Amino acid sequence: MIQLSLLVLFLLRINDIHSKHWIPLKQDVVHNVHIGHHQEIASKPKVQQIRFKVVYHSSVNVLSLEKQVLIKKKLMPSAVKYFHNTFSVRNVTAPIKLQRMCESNSFFLKDKTGDNPGHLQYCKVACEETTCGPIKIAESFLDDCRVCDEHGNHCKTKKNVNIASEDKRNTDFVLFVSSIQTDHCKESSIVAYASYCQQEHALNRPVAGFANLCPEKLESNPQSFESLLSTVKHEIYHALGFSVGLFAFYRDLNGKPLTERQSNGLPEYNNMNNLYQWSKKIVKPIVRKDWSVSGGYIDHEVQMVVTPTVKKEAQKHFNCPDLEGAELENQGGEGTALTHWEKRIFENEAMTGTYTQHPVFSRVTLALMEDTGWYKANYSMAESLDWGKNLGCNFVKNNCRAWIADRIENKLSTAPFCATLKQSPLHMRCTHTKLSLALCNLVKYTSNLPKEFRYFDRLGQVPVKDIYTYGGAVELADFCPFYQKFTLTEEDGRKRGTTCTIKENAPTKNKNYALETYSKYAKCVEHGRHWTGKKDLLTRTMLDWGSGCYEYDCTPHGLFMTINQKRYHCKNQDSKIEILGKMDGWNINGSLVCPKCEEFCAGKGQCPKYNITNFIVNAKHSAIINLEEKAHGPEEHGIEPKHASSTLVYQSILVNLLTLLTIFFNANLYI
Ligand SMILES: [Zn+2]
Numbered sequence: 001m002i003q004l005s006l007l008v009l010f011l012l013r014i015n016d017i018h019s020k021h022w023i024p025l026k027q028d029v030v031h032n033v034h035i036g037h038h039q040e041i042a043s044k045p046k047v048q049q050i051r052f053k054v055v056y057h058s059s060v061n062v063l064s065l066e067k068q069v070l071i072k073k074k075l076m077p078s079a080v081k082y083f084h085n086t087f088s089v090r091n092v093t094a095p096i097k098l099q100r101m102c103e104s105n106s107f108f109l110k111d112k113t114g115d116n117p118g119h120l121q122y123c124k125v126a127c128e129e130t131t132c133g134p135i136k137i138a139e140s141f142l143d144d145c146r147v148c149d150e151h152g153n154h155c156k157t158k159k160n161v162n163i164a165s166e167d168k169r170n171t172d173f174v175l176f177v178s179s180i181q182t183d184h185c186k187e188s189s190i191v192a193y194a195s196y197c198q199q200e201h202a203l204n205r206p207v208a209g210f211a212n213l214c215p216e217k218l219e220s221n222p223q224s225f226e227s228l229l230s231t232v233k234h235e236i237y238h239a240l241g242f243s244v245g246l247f248a249f250y251r252d253l254n255g256k257p258l259t260e261r262q263s264n265g266l267p268e269y270n271n272m273n274n275l276y277q278w279s280k281k282i283v284k285p286i287v288r289k290d291w292s293v294s295g296g297y298i299d300h301e302v303q304m305v306v307t308p309t310v311k312k313e314a315q316k317h318f319n320c321p322d323l324e325g326a327e328l329e330n331q332g333g334e335g336t337a338l339t340h341w342e343k344r345i346f347e348n349e350a351m352t353g354t355y356t357q358h359p360v361f362s363r364v365t366l367a368l369m370e371d372t373g374w375y376k377a378n379y380s381m382a383e384s385l386d387w388g389k390n391l392g393c394n395f396v397k398n399n400c401r402a403w404i405a406d407r408i409e410n411k412l413s414t415a416p417f418c419a420t421l422k423q424s425p426l427h428m429r430c431t432h433t434k435l436s437l438a439l440c441n442l443v444k445y446t447s448n449l450p451k452e453f454r455y456f457d458r459l460g461q462v463p464v465k466d467i468y469t470y471g472g473a474v475e476l477a478d479f480c481p482f483y484q485k486f487t488l489t490e491e492d493g494r495k496r497g498t499t500c501t502i503k504e505n506a507p508t509k510n511k512n513y514a515l516e517t518y519s520k521y522a523k524c525v526e527h528g529r530h531w532t533g534k535k536d537l538l539t540r541t542m543l544d545w546g547s548g549c550y551e552y553d554c555t556p557h558g559l560f561m562t563i564n565q566k567r568y569h570c571k572n573q574d575s576k577i578e579i580l581g582k583m584d585g586w587n588i589n590g591s592l593v594c595p596k597c598e599e600f601c602a603g604k605g606q607c608p609k610y611n612i613t614n615f616i617v618n619a620k621h622s623a624i625i626n627l628e629e630k631a632h633g634p635e636e637h638g639i640e641p642k643h644a645s646s647t648l649v650y651q652s653i654l655v656n657l658l659t660l661l662t663i664f665f666n667a668n669l670y671i
Helices: 002-016 038-043 065-086 183-187 222-240 308-318 363-370 392-397 400-409 464-469 597-601
Strands: 030-033 047-049 052-056 087-090 107-110 120-124 145-148 156-158 173-178 192-200 206-213 283-293 296-305 437-440 442-444 470-472 486-489 495-497 522-526 532-535 538-542 547-555 558-563 566-570 576-583 586-593 651-655 662-665
Touching: 030 120, 052 065, 065 087, 065 173, 065 222, 173 222, 192 222, 206 222, 222 363, 283 400, 308 363, 308 392, 392 400, 437 486, 437 547, 464 470, 522 586, 547 597, 558 576, 558 597, 566 576
Parallel strands: 030 192, 052 173, 120 145, 173 206, 538 651
Antiparallel strands: 047 087, 107 120, 145 156, 192 206, 283 296, 442 470, 486 495, 486 662, 522 547, 532 538, 532 586, 547 558, 558 566, 576 586
């Protein structure tokens, strides 16, 4: 029990971390970068795959060789290739010359001669040192320094003789990559952050930005690579378009601004929140009138991206034909709220505000990039998002309370949400992706949750006075509890993840009590009962159970599981297969519950046909509901009767391995 309390404290600590997003201030962004003739760019239908010019800052070159290789040979090439293959932009017709920052951010727009109005930026009085986030831009990337006096007269151009001779017409976006231990890096669990710093004059597309990879957070082990790469891609998405600072610059398919522009060509700047104010054609507040909470229904306001492509893709994904668009995050404060997808309904979509598990960049994110008006997306690059898929309007328009109540009423699984208290022994499940072992992340907070997130009326043995202190460990998911992968710390200090496809996560042979295999061919399968082992006169029973990682293959006859070199045919969903095997001198016995064949073999056309059960959506619920799910019953605990009644006197041991170890859920904030 001590370990469980520690776990709760640890989770609370994680959820208290709020990070400030790097949304650039007005003076941090330079506009009017020329990439060709205005009319030509705006109307040009020709597009090409986006080309990055990656420029490494000196801070990268002083890192250890291992970290340099990680950034220069692995992370950045993979990320750049991903964006090149996923997005196209309108052809640039002139090389990108980055604009200079001006003293006091004051400038005039004039033509080449400096005598008439035009599109060229002339600094008032003096040009300043030009930066992009924490990086000083080298002279070789900068345009000439053009200056007028304070009245806009006597304009002069000081030629930049240091500009690189290489033709930057081959570049659509200049990305400065640094690895500086900034205050931002010190603040919290921030691994990397990025933003745009210059926008072009014709359509306001960002053409330069930076990514700072926090040097102390860079780990080059294979377990970290997936999350690191996904974080870098996440940050580049912010720099290219998915940012609350850029909403007001979005354009329709014809290049027409969606937000009204002022005489300087820019949208109105809102000095209250330090953002350019966007139109309701882009992000719109919508009030959910039947937000289900303990004690009744309340109004809950959400902010939604309502642009056409996003709306279409969100409706299709959730199978909710009257969905208004895609919901944005409402929590986390400045830098998290409004600039990510809502965690409750997009869980492992990589553009949500925290990293929890198996990040994917889905069609909805690609659609948002198209709706900026700057990019064309290649949807074959979209990754499949299983969370929320086809779960209907009750899932996407309400919260986990409404969802769980409805599913219980219709005798259906409450997944992906859950309401099981963590208790010893642990009862593990699988994540909705079937890629990892998972636990329900329902935890106790130190004080009552805000009214709009109080989902429970009763929870097992929890005293009524404490009931509102319970919620999901991931705050950004509106405190909705869901099955989440976790990390174990073994007695020897070794950290072990629960993702089946990473072979380093495998338990050692003498602790492989449930005959698991971790490999790229493995997925999470639920157990039918406790696993037991026999060796000489000893029997042992695993008290922590529920799911494990096993190899599988898809054949014309359907799904097969391979355990301990034996193959088992999974003929029907939910049928149990008996497993007998040997490990480290023990005779091991247990059972697996066959998963739905399509979950493992989708798209391979090798599954027998099932009838799809439709359930009735019921938005209103009775006022008092017990949302706790039934975990395994007491009859399944302990030693099986056949051992006790055997004529041989066995010495029995109960192994309660996992509860003795420290467990934590990953909830690193993306920024
Ligand atoms: Zn972010």
